[in-house]
Amino acid sequence: MKKQILFIHGGGEGGYKADTKLADSLRKELGDAYEVYNPEIHFNDTLPDFGWLKQIGKEISLTGEKIILAGHSFGASMLLKYLSENRVQKKIDGLFLAAPPYWSGDEDWKQGIKLHKNFADSIPKDIPIFLYHCKDDEEVPFTHLKFYTQNLPQATVRKITGGGHQFNNDLSFMAKDMKSL
Template structure:
């Protein structure tokens, strides 16, 4: 029986979806046949959060049994928002967050993405969280990883020397960490 992975894209347009498809392919290849990576297109909808919480909830609910969650960039931050604001009965084996922006500021357009101050307290306690960020990411500053590490002290933090925003489209490290869940 396959283990199911739900990958949430960064951005919202078809270009972002196509760019992240390379990450999904890398992850699927590194995980092998035992895992099935699901990659739904999440279009921008109306609303401050582009409809992401609703879309994420819908796709999580489609899977029977345990699920592994992976998000890139905006998708990673929206996974955290969803998990900290919506109670789910779904068994989640792990959460893997890649190049995750930490939204701050008072601009109207950011309000739907920002996490509550106590977001970490609202996350399910039993779910392992992994954070990945490249020091040479030109889209999301590397110091955002440190902010998340402070809020999520039990998270496994992977500081990557180079690879940019898409980690050179190589998610073998994420795959190794994903496979480690079944060993613990």
């Protein structure tokens, strides 16, 4: 049976299309023993979380009993929010987060996507967590990684020298970590 990976793309105009290259990179690097799902998550401007949490929950429910979760940028931050606010009945074999933004500030539009203060306490402790961030990320400042390393000290952290926000469309380092599980 193939190992299932649910990959949640980043947000913004063209986020799904741009991140399909990242999901394709995972498929190529992981080979036939893995199945990478890359569903398109749609923005709903009328909801505080833009509708992402419900859609992520639905996608998780459609997978088998064991799953690897991966996300890029907005998708990575929303995976963390989902896991910190919902109980998942599946066995999560790993959580892989590439360039997750840390949402802060008092703007109304951010309130539904911010993590609660003690979010890390709600993440199951038995899930291996991997964090990736490029030092030359032009979208999500590299300094956001510090927030996550402080709050998720159990995480394996990979600081990537170059590749920008899209990691040069190459997630071979993430695939290597997934294979190590």
